[in-house]
Amino acid sequence: DAGVIQSPRHEVTEMGQEVTLRCKPISGHDYLFWYRQTMMRGLELLIYFNNNVPIDDSGMPEDRFSAKMPNASFSTLKIQPSEPRDSAVYFCASTTGGFGEKLFFGSGTQLSVL
């Protein structure tokens, strides 16, 4: 299996632009997570899905952030409009479900908003 696939690996954009991050989870995994990592705040959970349904989006910082999972093999995280404080590494992770299961992380997207 190729693992969790994220794209792009790096994104540089200007403030106010729309940014879309993409994730393909491991086939058969029914949970998908979006995390954001910064030096100041560490690894923060933004939102997670179970069977394509958003379960907890309490970590989404504000309305500028939105996430979708139209099917079991694809999810997007969108930021519109982007701001410099959104600069971070965004990780997608998936797992087979149930609490206590190992999370498999993608390689992350390094986002820089100028």
Added chain:
Amino acid sequence: QKEVEQNSGPLSVPEGAIASLNCTYSDRVSQSFFWYRQYSGKSPELIMSIYSNGDKEDGRFTAQLNKASQYVSLLIRDSQPSDSATYLCAGNKAAGNKLTFGGGTRVLVKP
């Protein structure tokens, strides 16, 4: 109190020594605990999980959980330069699958 807290380090240990990492947690994350290792510029990867009080050993790694005192620790025996990384402690609530991470402890193993 943060849900999961760690000393940011760096924790510097000589090669061959034991590295001891600690993590404390709040009641909000109290069911399952995990240690992830993250190399610089890479994604986290799971190295240990522990669910019940006591010790759990896996190779050179030992995880220890004390629910009464609300701490979990990780021991790395015979530390190698390749163990130099940031170690993230994570806790899970009893219901659902929301994993909360600590800020991580950076470990430097010096040859």
